[in-house]
Amino acid sequence: MLQDLNGRSQPEYLPLVREGGDEAAQRGRGRPRDEVARGRILTAALEILEEAGFANTTADAIAERAGASKATIYRWWPNKGAVLIEALREQVAQETPFPDTGDVARDIREQLSDFIALLTGRRGRIFKAFIAAAQSDAEFADAFRQVWIRPRREQAQALLRKHIVEGRLPADTDLEVVMDAIYGPIYFRLLAGHAPLTAEFAEGIATMALQALLNSGV
């Protein structure tokens, strides 16, 4: 089984949310942090990652594009990786949730075609870069799973679980396997690049999964 569920999602270096309305007292006396610059840094990091890949996403390049100082970056993040992880988190937070159509086939088809649309857009390179980096950096691997993979899977599983409860899918459906069966092939083409990520491909994978799901118990 999985060794997830151990919580621990927040990196320690992020300021924890503090209660109370007295922001001034929290900020202390001096010049406050430039939140606009923070946004520019995160945006620049992700843009460079998209355009030039992980190896070329240097601290200098981020600073230059953001119109910020490298010192500002290291003032707020402990290292370069932390910038990219936080940038990914903000990017993921803007993703729209899955539609709930009430129909198993439509749910799965829409999930996969939406996902392919996401990956073939500019942001596909972000996921490629993160998965690549995760292979040699455990911190990236954890972050990618916690920030992207796990929430996405839980959301998708929740939808399918509803179909199980309401009797449209067999009770013994193994949702973990189903998740990998429908998303794994798409990630595989993204990463190996041996064949294109087309709508037809998404449709083929969805059809196979649906045939397996709907014909199994009966």
Next chain:
Amino acid sequence: MLQDLNGRSQPEYLPLVREGGDEAAQRGRGRPRDEVARGRILTAALEILEEAGFANTTADAIAERAGASKATIYRWWPNKGAVLIEALREQVAQETPFPDTGDVARDIREQLSDFIALLTGRRGRIFKAFIAAAQSDAEFADAFRQVWIRPRREQAQALLRKHIVEGRLPADTDLEVVMDAIYGPIYFRLLAGHAPLTAEFAEGIATMALQALLNSGV
């Protein structure tokens, strides 16, 4: 399969094998290349890649473990990547081909459980490292596809095509999609690491694929 039964996949800059028994004329005058050292270098490269990942597979580390000189490496390979690609090629050439059981279900189940056994062994890290490197290096991406992905897929497809011809699978089966449907989920778990690569997982994916394949046209 690879085209390495005769010329043993020599890089172009090496003198091609010429016919005739006159080996002396081929070699020229000086000390001949140390083929044993060549083997040690390739083995060392792959071992370090397995143990320490791509980032730590440095030219110095390879030379040290091989008991060779870095100058010898660069005497025969244009760069570090070429060493790793040739090492992968030799490794792949030693893989045993798929068994042909004559039964669709057994064929697919054995392919997947063999593949998981391969990936969970020492060599799983090799594939992880290559796919990761491929994301930022087009040369690696091409090499990985040509040396590993493509031959493997063609071999697996050939087996399934036989089942189509002999009527055990529908004639309109899209083998490209099927390949990704059964191998994609395994690569996905290997690379994302969100769940373990177990025999049960292979069995679940195989079962789903078989239900889709065998229940489709009918």
Next chain:
DNA sequence: AATTTTCGAAACTTATTAGTACCGTAAATG
């Protein structure tokens, strides 16, 4: 024996980049 080519070892050059330190200035508080 003379010549040619390779070998291992090690020093070396060159390039890149993460992260730090310092500057004068800007924006906040008290």
Next chain:
DNA sequence: CATTTACGGTACTAATAAGTTTCGAAAATT
């Protein structure tokens, strides 16, 4: 206005690693 903290810019340090060169010795040919 004095103090505090953050800012952009830039120079700097330190570490790493790819690839080259040099050297004396080894293994081959002629």
